[in-house]
Amino acid sequence: MPQAEERRASRLLPSLWDEAHASTLDEPGRLLYRSNLLGADKRITNYGGGNTSAKLTEKDPLTGKDVTVLWVKGSGGDVGTMKRDGFATLYQDKLEALKGLYRGPEHEDEMVGYLPHCTFALNPRAASIDTPLHAYLPYPHVDHMHPDAVIAIAATATSKDLTHEIYGEEIGWLGWRRPGFELGLELSNFAKENPEAKGVVLESHGLFTWGETARECYETTLRIINKAIAFLDEKTKDRPAFGGLIQEPRSQDERRAIAARLMPEIRARIGQDERKIGHFDDSAAVLDFVGSKALGELAPLGTSCPDHFLRTKIRPLVLDMEGGIDQVISRLDDAIAAYRDDYARYYESCRHAGSPAMRDPNPVVYLVPGIGMITFAKDKATARIAGEFYVNAINVMRGASAVGTYRGLSEQEAFDIEYWLLEEAKLQRMPKPKALAGRIAFITGGGGGIGRATAQRLLSDGACVVLADIDVSALDSAKADLSERFGPDLVRSVRLDVTDESAVAQGFEATALEFGGVDILVSNAGISSSAPIEDTELAMWNRNIEILGTGYFLVSREAFRLFRRQKLGGAVVFIASKNGLAASPNAAAYCTAKAAEIHLARCLALEGAEAGIRVNVVNPDAVLQGSKIWTGEWREQRAAAYNMAPDELEEHYRKRSMLKRSVLPSDVAEAVAFLAGDASAKSTGNIVNVDAGNAQSFTR
Structure with missing residues (x-):
């Protein structure tokens, strides 16, 4: 196999399913196993993104009768690292009954308040807003993932046509709709009208796939993603990413030195009200993007997948390296002030009467041509994950711009998710920061x-x-x-x-x-x-x-x-x-x-x-106790100074103290x-x- 083909083949996702292991698990165990396998690869889904489900038969603790229970990833979890208690469990028949209470898209948020009434076996794990998307699909096993390759297709201006070109009738396509009850009904209708389909691409969002067993669902998910990877690889094999570089990467030592100098300067300007922690990424994907011809065109468009801009804000701040690092620092005040002003404009132009107050207007993602990407957030994990999400966004833009015209969400759609009252309620439930958070x-x-x-x-x-x-x-x-x-x-x-x-x-x-x-x-x-x-x-x-x-x-x-x-x-x-x-x-x-x-x-x-x-x-x-200076000669010398054996020293000091304590x-x-x-x-x-x-x- 030629080297280029070999490299493309190596980018395909391998099945890691171990049937010998899976056969030892019960059905919830196989759901968890599938979830962890999928979430372990960031090409399949980003941290905290996507969800998995299974409709299982359980004994009702009240009646002792068999009932169908939806096991679905709960609110705020991560499929790659979750444990069994990360799943919400809900009576399927009660979820079906919610359809009779639904008053239409303008009232769909109120349906989240009914989900706790559907809880099975007093499970304390809160159900997520994606629960109806799984509940109303007529399949035992459902995966919802955010694969870069599929979102690259979903985020093009011609995503519907591209989806059909790649998958034919096997995978359908639904236009953009914010996750919630209405999208759950649309998925249900699609499945009824297309019984042979194995999944659906959601415009600017992600992928749904399904199957009769946990293994079938997992392998279908991989196969569908691999088709998108192969399609993009074929279309881009002779083309430079993002139109090629106009800013070559500096040496690794230079990149690190410049980032180390720049990060405290950014922190000084954004950390007055809340201390921030930074993260630096100069991976090949980042350097390809920040040094590219297309940076100026693509970066302002923002991200497409809802999970992406919830972490990264609607768009990054690009810092021009012209004139060197001293000039970059001299321009920081104006650059960050301009970003804040634009964010305030975005907020004021998109806000609704009941929208939450404007949040921190500072940028999260900073792109530096030839150097890399810097991200800042309230803690290290959030800063790192924001960087990972933007790498996902880079991969999406790379694929989408290679096969068509990349299209981010409109500002209004982005705002309606960023300032969604349900998201605000989730933020309000988060624990109070610890005393030294951000230090x-x-x-x-x-x-x-x-x-x-x-x-x-x-x-x-x-x-x-x-x-x-x-x-x-x-x-x-x-x-x-x-x-x-x-x-x-x-x-x-x-x-x-x-x-x-x-x-x-x-x-x-x-x-x-x-x-x-x-x-x-x-x-x-x-x-x-x-x-x-x-x-x-x-x-x-x-x-x-x-x-x-x-x-x-x-x-x-x-x-x-x-x-x-x-x-x-x-x-x-x-x-x-x-x-x-x-x-x-x-x-x-x-x-x-x-x-x-x-x-x-x-x-x-x-x-x-x-x-x-x-x-x-x-x-x-x-x-x-535990002190290195009290090992060896020092201990012996101090004991000699007091005319005693070394193992008597600790007791000597305790007795010598006024409080008689070690x-x-x-x-x-x-x-x-x-x-x-x-x-x-x-x-x-x-x-x-x-x-x-x-x-x-x-x-x-």
């Missing part, structure tokens, strides 16, 4: 006990966290553990020597690229040493000063630079030590360096206040969370001792 924390010494506990504490409050540590093994372990517990979107890591000026700058650049900036610095990298002054070698002295003094200076300086560019304030927390206030024998180098940290924090508190940058100190004492990493993390968050918004230049009580280290 980005950079933690040095992130692989150690205090650093790891601090990361966990900030993550639990909704922050994104970058772990920085010179110990790769500890760093990898911490990242893996925290990613599993809080999700991979929220945790990044960077190997960092805090005494290396260029490495520190690169660490913050990497953070800006991953999340868009920094809001919180926890300076925690540490070492320990113990020796009488006459035995303290210069190398030991210098090492303490370099890591505990110079290291804290370098990371603070870089954080301040980023804070000032973002204009969003900032919070710096130094993890110093009781020894910074209370001298200890045989530890002159360590105690001196820790005292320097405390005074550096005071200086920075003075400098940062006018920019809203707060700098505070946490002074722990004797945190042995200090744990989580105790220090609690103090950091307070000083990093809004609860301490009016505190700077302070010291919080977390030492279980030590009179020598009282600050006053």
